[in-house]
Amino acid sequence: MQKDRLSNLIHLQIIVFIYGFTAILGKLISIDSLPLVWYRMGLASLFILVYIRFSKFTLRVNTKTLLWFTFAGIIVALHWVTFFLAIKASTVSVALAMMSTGALFTAIIEPIVYNRKIVGYELLLGLLVILGLYLIFRVESNYVYGMIIALISSFLAAVFSIVNAQLVKKNRPSVISFYELVIGTLFLTLLLSVTGGFTFEFFRLEVSDWWYLIVLSLVCTSYAFIASVKIMRVLTAYTVMLTNNLEPVYGILLALVFFGSEEKMNSLFYVGALIIFATVITNGILKHRASKKQSSPKG
Numbered sequence: 001m002q003k004d005r006l007s008n009l010i011h012l013q014i015i016v017f018i019y020g021f022t023a024i025l026g027k028l029i030s031i032d033s034l035p036l037v038w039y040r041m042g043l044a045s046l047f048i049l050v051y052i053r054f055s056k057f058t059l060r061v062n063t064k065t066l067l068w069f070t071f072a073g074i075i076v077a078l079h080w081v082t083f084f085l086a087i088k089a090s091t092v093s094v095a096l097a098m099m100s101t102g103a104l105f106t107a108i109i110e111p112i113v114y115n116r117k118i119v120g121y122e123l124l125l126g127l128l129v130i131l132g133l134y135l136i137f138r139v140e141s142n143y144v145y146g147m148i149i150a151l152i153s154s155f156l157a158a159v160f161s162i163v164n165a166q167l168v169k170k171n172r173p174s175v176i177s178f179y180e181l182v183i184g185t186l187f188l189t190l191l192l193s194v195t196g197g198f199t200f201e202f203f204r205l206e207v208s209d210w211w212y213l214i215v216l217s218l219v220c221t222s223y224a225f226i227a228s229v230k231i232m233r234v235l236t237a238y239t240v241m242l243t244n245n246l247e248p249v250y251g252i253l254l255a256l257v258f259f260g261s262e263e264k265m266n267s268l269f270y271v272g273a274l275i276i277f278a279t280v281i282t283n284g285i286l287k288h289r290a291s292k293k294q295s296s297p298k299g
Contacts, residue, residue: 008234020250022220023092026084033084038188043217045181073183075160082153090146092255096248098150100276105158128279135272165232173229
């Protein structure tokens with residue numbers, strides 16, 4: 001059990017690193033956030049469908065499960081749209097730093113959904129995340145709009161994480177991912193149809209944008225999406241969300257490599273990011289000790 005948990009924690013770190021690279025692709029892709037997510041979800045749906053057909057999984061689900069897939073698909077679509085909008089409205093570093101509030105949102109929502117007691121250190125770690133964010137707000141206040149959008153995205157990510165933690169108990173990760181991505185694509189198709197977003201220019205993309213979208217949909221979505229859902233069978237939604245706070249750390253480092261001076265921030269910004277990083281490490285230690293005590297023989 002301990003070995004299985006450790007392997008899933010390592011796998012989660014790899015996935016979070018990929019998520020950090022997602023922000024870089026979002027900045028590199030020239031189209032707006034809504035069409036960007038439409039292409040991402042649509043292409044990822046096709047990739048996962050090929051995988052499911054090759055693996056010969058059944059896509060048959062009952063009505064209740066389909067309704068939950070619908071809810072989750074809409075939530076993740078809105079999460080990604082607001083996430084990429086926040087990146088384009090501010091910087092990769094600022095938007096990713098705001099996403100760390102997901103740990104606090106999860107710590108508040110998860111006990112209500114799962115009907116369990118609130119663990120004191122979860123709220124304490126959430127407050128430490130807020131401290132890190134406070135430092136960032138002090139020095140990057142010119143990106144308030146992007147920060148607010150990113151906070152909304154973070155809340156949606158927390159809700160999505162908690163819902164998927166329940167769905168994965170009875171459904172294959174690939175099936176969950178396929179339905180959520182297809183439903184998300186259909187939801188965005190409806191939005192674009194109502195707003196008149198489907199124009200000639202919508203389908204006229206640069207060659208570089210196509211390559212970035214393929215990487216985004218295949219590696220950063222299809223693979224990462226299925227793998228992250230599967231991990232929830234072993235790790236709690238809170239652990240997944242809190243570990244996802246490393247996404248800003250990885251993303252910020254990658255942003256410095258790709259965009260240079262454009263992504264250089266005030267020193268207090270990095271202090272805030274360091275607090276977030278320390279919070280993730282602390283959570284890993286506490287979770288490991290708790291699970292070790294539960295697995296040890298009594299008496």
